[in-house]
Amino acid sequence: MRCCLKLGLSLAAAVLAFSTLAEAQPFLEDRAANEGPGFKTGRFVLHPGIAVDGGYDSNVFLESSNAEDSFILRLTGYLDFATLSAQRQAEGESRKVEPQKITFRGGVGATYYHYFSNRVQDNVGADAHVDFAYNPSRVFSLQIRDTFRRTIRPFSDPDTVTGETTSYGRNINNATLDLVGRSKSEVLEGRVGYKNSIELFDAEIYQYGDNLTHRVPAQLSWRFFPSSAIVYDFEFAHQQYLNPDLVALSPTELSDNNRVRSQIGYNGALTNTLSLTALIGYAVGFYEVLQDFDDVTARVEARWTPRPTISLDGGYIRNILPSFIGNFTVMNRLYVNATFTAAGALSLGLKAWVSFDKSGLALTPEGSLLGTEPERKDIRTRVALWGEYRFKAWFSVFAEVGYLADFTDFQYVGVTPLLDPSGEYQKVEAWIGLRVFY
Secondary structure, X not given: OHHHHHHHHHHHHOOOOOOOOOOOOXXXXXXXXXXXXXXXXXXXXXXXXXXXXXXXXXXXXXXXXXXXXXXXXXXXXXXXXXXXXXXXXXXXXXXXXXXXXXXXXXXXXXXXXXXXXXXXXXXXXXXEEXXXXXXXXXXXXXXXXXXXXXXXXXXXXXXXXXXXXXXXXXXXXXXXXXXXXXXOOOOEEEEEEEEEEEEEEOOHHHHHHOEEEEEEEEEEEEEEEOOEEEEEEEEEEEEEEOOHHHHHOOOOOOOOEEEEEEEEEEEEEOOOOEEEEEEEEEEEEEEOOOOOEXXXXXXXXXXXXXXXXXXXXXXXXXXXXXXXXXXXXXXXXXXXXXXXXXXXXXXXXXXXXXEEEEEEEOXXXXXXXXXXXOEXXXXXXXXXXXXXXXXXXXXXXXXXXXXXXXEOOXXXXXXXXXXXXXXXXXXXXXXXXXXXXX
């Protein structure tokens, strides 16, 4: 229970930044859930995996009209490595194991995409992660994390009528250092740290969006029952765009900024099957040009697990996110997720959300309106059904079908390629494939 509580507190205190256009590659996103026993090498365990998927995308460039579709071939491979857990160290003659002084987990993965359309060039997405902890179970500990992700799927049409489009490579790296202190009883836990985030684009037409963000987060939790806690979270962020000359020529006004947010609330179990997260907060943003913001943020999530094979969670999130148009976007999102497992082999799931989004004042660098409305208001929704059948503990077939849509009256007016997709689009996406993991 203590392990689960710590995970829940970490999730509750994290910054919520949902991507509307998240790539459908769950094999890379949640590899820990698909691990087998691994290969033991000294004090480390190696977890390799490969996957072959075929897919279909009904609207590759997220266009409101004349949508172009394509079949897709996707090849994925990864290798994760980690220090042995205390449980696995205890396997053998002795069951007494000292608490680990150092824990380490890392991994690398790559995904090759081939579109059966001559307008999208082949490309490789990637991810890597490192998670190091010193004295993780002591009063004072140090945590170092780094995550890298490269996405390559199209997010807009760069106005090329025929032939290959440009690269949509988007590279994001997050490096984090946290100092953690806790009472011996683990009733109180606090942390303070530094996080460096950098986002770089492959194509020159999108490099006006290259940016660097320095963050100083702080968190505090007070556990008053074995599985309940009051949590507080604070963060200061300074974001700057790395190519001022390109920003001056870009189709949309961008601004360096400082942002502050804080939130407080409850996270924990109400019963053996029901748990709740409820947070309320406030966020402010100060920009060199265009609009500032100050507004309330909130998150409410209920999680119900009536039995080990069934889980359901749903909730509401209100957040203010950085945006490439209008400085920021106010997001109000409702979501639900459900999973069901039968006979230990078949898993079925549902993921669905609807989001009501509103940008700040959207202008060009010359001060004219970027679109047909001063602000972009969208209703976005995504629904996905997925299933997995495991023939063996290390071999499965996976399938997913999803629907993504954006409904808005906002339309861009005479601008060059943007990092934000056009409005009023719909797409259907489907995948099926084989996976091997150990």
